[in-house]
Amino acid sequence: MQANNVSAVSAVAVGRQIASGDWVLRECSVTFSPGSLTAIVGASGAGKTSLMYCLSGLDAPTAGQVLVEGHDVYAMSRQARATFLRSRVGFVFQQYNLVSYLSVEENVALPLSLAGRQVDRQVLTRLLERFGLAAKAGTAAGALSGGEQQRVALCRVLLLRPAVVFADEPTGALDSANSRLVLEVLRELADAGITVVMVTHDVDAAVRADRVVFMRDGSITGVGSGLDAGQVLAGMRQRVRGREVR
Numbered sequence: 001m002q003a004n005n006v007s008a009v010s011a012v013a014v015g016r017q018i019a020s021g022d023w024v025l026r027e028c029s030v031t032f033s034p035g036s037l038t039a040i041v042g043a044s045g046a047g048k049t050s051l052m053y054c055l056s057g058l059d060a061p062t063a064g065q066v067l068v069e070g071h072d073v074y075a076m077s078r079q080a081r082a083t084f085l086r087s088r089v090g091f092v093f094q095q096y097n098l099v100s101y102l103s104v105e106e107n108v109a110l111p112l113s114l115a116g117r118q119v120d121r122q123v124l125t126r127l128l129e130r131f132g133l134a135a136k137a138g139t140a141a142g143a144l145s146g147g148e149q150q151r152v153a154l155c156r157v158l159l160l161r162p163a164v165v166f167a168d169e170p171t172g173a174l175d176s177a178n179s180r181l182v183l184e185v186l187r188e189l190a191d192a193g194i195t196v197v198m199v200t201h202d203v204d205a206a207v208r209a210d211r212v213v214f215m216r217d218g219s220i221t222g223v224g225s226g227l228d229a230g231q232v233l234a235g236m237r238q239r240v241r242g243r244e245v246r
């Protein structure tokens with residue numbers, strides 16, 4: 001393990017090769033500082049999800065290193081990595097992180113229960129009320145709409161309060177009211193010192209981020225801060241590799 005107190009998450013020359021022999025990630029290096037909200041954008045197939053899976057401990061890179069709070073997560077045993085990430089990392093992935101046969105309440109409490117931590121029932125109840133889910137507390141997650149599932153995922157990270165939150169297309173399937181809510185919560189988490197990394201196609205979501213990481217063909221092609229919609233769109237069209245987008 002390595003010590004590095006500066007970045008919450010770092011990718012160091014991360015590469016990922018698939019069975020065909022193609023590299024879907026090529027020497028991606030990027031750091032995410034504590035309390036920042038970052039959007040990873042790029043065309044379909046650019047490698048955004050692959051990079052986020054590597055960053056979040058879900059998918060081992062073929063080359064390079066991923067450090068979460070200074071810990072080289074893929075140098076750990078599978079068991080140690082699972083234990084470490086369970087308490088430090090939260091996910092807002094619509095399809096992947098709810099257990100369909102468990103109730104809303106059980107899903108929200110699950111990461112804390114798995115980590116052997118106490119669940120504060122009052123906080124949980126207040127979260128369900130805030131997100132309009134109180135009446136569905138006992139409903140199986142699989143019976144919820146996409147917007148409701150995304151709200152359950154938000155309650156879960158708010159209850160867990162991990163160091164890092166990864167969000168995969170957090171507004172992708174949502175109407176504008178739910179999209180706004182999700183983005184407000186991601187901002188709230190970042191303002192509370194949590195590092196938030198989201199993959200998105202949504203220019204409005206990227207504009208709300210502190211920083212935008214642009215990807216193309218498995219590489220990071222630029223990084224920009226405080227961008228407006230025109231700059232995000234221009235960055236997505238950017239063809240020059242390794243250039244700073246301003």
Ligand SMILES: Nc1ncnc2c1ncn2[C@@H]1O[C@H](COP(=O)(O)OP(=O)(O)OP(=O)(O)O)[C@@H](O)[C@H]1O
Pocket residue numbers: 018019024042043044045046047048049050051
């Ligand atoms: N395990 C895998 N096996 C085969 N191909 C893969 C695998 N993982 C990723 N790919 C391919 O790698 C490329 C990058 O995929 P990835 O899902 O990371 O892109 P993306 O930028 O997130 O795209 P989208 O916006 O469409 O989700 C794609 O061409 C994808 O088909």
